[in-house]
Amino acid sequence: MQVTIDDFRQLLGSGGVLAADDARARRGGIYHEDNIAAQAVLRPRTTDEVAEILRRCNAARQTIIVHGGLTNLTHGADTRPADIVLSLERMNVIEEIEPLGRTMTVQAGVPLQVIQEAAAAHDLMFAVDLGARGSCQIGGNVSTNAGGNRVIRYGMMRENVLGLEAVLADGTVVSSLNRMIKNNAGFDLKHLFIGTEGQLGIVTRLVLRLREASRSQSTGFVAIDSFARVPQFLKHMDRELGGMLSAFEVMWASFYDAVTTPPARGKPPLPGEYPYYVLVESLGADPETDAARFEAAMIAAIDAGLAADAVLAKSQGERAALWALRDDVEQMFRYGRPIIFDVSLAIAYMEQYVADVQAALSRHYPDHHMLTFGHLGDGNLHFAIAVGDTGESARRKVEESVYGPLMAIGGSVSAEHGIGLEKKPYLDWCRTPAEIDLMRTLKRTLDPNGILNPGKVFDL
Numbered sequence: 001m002q003v004t005i006d007d008f009r010q011l012l013g014s015g016g017v018l019a020a021d022d023a024r025a026r027r028g029g030i031y032h033e034d035n036i037a038a039q040a041v042l043r044p045r046t047t048d049e050v051a052e053i054l055r056r057c058n059a060a061r062q063t064i065i066v067h068g069g070l071t072n073l074t075h076g077a078d079t080r081p082a083d084i085v086l087s088l089e090r091m092n093v094i095e096e097i098e099p100l101g102r103t104m105t106v107q108a109g110v111p112l113q114v115i116q117e118a119a120a121a122h123d124l125m126f127a128v129d130l131g132a133r134g135s136c137q138i139g140g141n142v143s144t145n146a147g148g149n150r151v152i153r154y155g156m157m158r159e160n161v162l163g164l165e166a167v168l169a170d171g172t173v174v175s176s177l178n179r180m181i182k183n184n185a186g187f188d189l190k191h192l193f194i195g196t197e198g199q200l201g202i203v204t205r206l207v208l209r210l211r212e213a214s215r216s217q218s219t220g221f222v223a224i225d226s227f228a229r230v231p232q233f234l235k236h237m238d239r240e241l242g243g244m245l246s247a248f249e250v251m252w253a254s255f256y257d258a259v260t261t262p263p264a265r266g267k268p269p270l271p272g273e274y275p276y277y278v279l280v281e282s283l284g285a286d287p288e289t290d291a292a293r294f295e296a297a298m299i300a301a302i303d304a305g306l307a308a309d310a311v312l313a314k315s316q317g318e319r320a321a322l323w324a325l326r327d328d329v330e331q332m333f334r335y336g337r338p339i340i341f342d343v344s345l346a347i348a349y350m351e352q353y354v355a356d357v358q359a360a361l362s363r364h365y366p367d368h369h370m371l372t373f374g375h376l377g378d379g380n381l382h383f384a385i386a387v388g389d390t391g392e393s394a395r396r397k398v399e400e401s402v403y404g405p406l407m408a409i410g411g412s413v414s415a416e417h418g419i420g421l422e423k424k425p426y427l428d429w430c431r432t433p434a435e436i437d438l439m440r441t442l443k444r445t446l447d448p449n450g451i452l453n454p455g456k457v458f459d460l
């Protein structure tokens with residue numbers, strides 16, 4: 001039995017199906033050079049339509065690649081010409097906001113920024129935030145267990161999803177739209193679909209956890225003259241702010257230089273002579289006392305020698321300018337197409353680890369460019385490495401230089417971006433054979449015909 005694109009036109013209406021030529025007009029990902037090669041892009045509006053698509057595709061052993069906002073950085077949604085794309089872009093309805101219970105029920109295709117703005121309109125906050133907020137979709141955020149800028153305070157997506165609905169490969173709808181923070185009645189099935197990159201089912205609806213909107217935001221930027229002082233400064237601010245610390249973003253001098261010199265438009269808030277810079281922020285409830293507390297903590301850090309220099313944002317404009325430096329990831333491309341890394345490791349190993357990566361790269365490519373930055377409070381480092389050679393063997397050397405030193409210190413090849421295709425060869429560098437076997441068992445059980453995002457994360 002075969003599926004035909006005309007069958008799907010009947011099911012979804014003509015606007016619900018883009019044939020191969022129209023699909024080809026779309027880029028395959030935010031930084032991709034290639035366009036989408038696939039039989040068609042299907043654009044359902046409801047869970048029932050998703051279920052019917054999967055029933056038909058499963059019966060026909062037709063492979064499906066799920067597309068959210070296509071901002072993933074792992075080639076996790078790449079297609080082949082024989083695949084069918086299922087895009088959640090028309091499942092973009094916010095169904096309900098419940099201010100008392102602090103929940104929002106949404107379809108999976110709603111962009112993250114739309115969710116943030118809808119929560120803010122009710123004096124609430126959806127806490128997950130990342131640079132791709134305008135383009136990524138909440139279903140993609142769940143499927144990658146996205147992290148971002150406020151994980152240190154509010155956790156990753158996993159901590160901000162209460163309930164979830166997903167469609168299994170055979171079309172079964174598993175509606176687990178729990179609204180409670182506590183619910184230990186049996187297995188918490190949502191975790192099968194959070195961070196599993198579309199391997200085990202298609203996420204169609206979600207109940208999100210909202211928080212009370214903060215009334216104060218204090219933002220500072222500091223220069224630090226040795227790595228040892230960076231985690232000391234983190235501990236100091238966390239202790240002094242009594243639970244209000246919400247962001248701790250570190251930039252190595254290489255990144256700071258790239259985002260504060262032309263062609264970047266950012267202006268340096270502090271002299272560029274230090275090895276480390278930190279954007280630090282707190283969210284609280286009382287603008288006056290919180291600002292005073294934040295300032296006192298910063299002054300104490302300088303007095304204790306933890307920070308060498310510092311500025312405080314005195315207006316929303318100054319705050320936005322500091323965040324614009326951190327978010328100017330386009331500068332990663334100024335030295336040519338880079339390989340982007342997203343590793344995690346214990347802070348205790350970080351200084352030596354970065355030195356080891358740098359040394360390994362210098363052995364192979366003395367003229368390489370490496371920009372280093374990260375959500376350091378979460379042990380998460382990003383590198384953008386350009387070596388002037390974009391060939392496969394150069395990529396392999398660079399990847400081995402980054403991932404090699406991680407093994408001995410128990411780090412991970414992916415802190416928040418996931419595995420996709422790009423990191424698939426390295427999954428077993430940080431997961432045991434028993435762990436990967438269990439992942440395979442889950443995949444074979446829930447998707448026995450291997451129709452969902454085949455070939456990503458691991459081979460069956």
Ligand SMILES: Cc1cc2nc3c(=O)[nH]c(=O)nc-3n(C[C@H](O)[C@H](O)[C@H](O)COP(=O)(O)OP(=O)(O)OC[C@H]3O[C@@H](n4cnc5c(N)ncnc54)[C@H](O)[C@@H]3O)c2cc1C
Nearest residue numbers: 068069070071072131137139140141146147148198203416
């Ligand atoms: C400028 C920039 C900044 C970024 N910053 C961060 C950051 O700070 N933290 C972070 O974690 N990531 C970050 N990312 C990466 C990216 O934004 C996240 O991985 C995001 O969660 C992907 O969402 P998406 O909707 O674009 O998903 P897509 O790229 O469309 O898909 C990602 C994966 O999820 C699957 N998928 C998508 N939707 C569904 C669904 N409904 N059901 C099942 N599977 C699905 C896809 O098949 C694919 O495997 C950044 C990216 C950019 C470009």
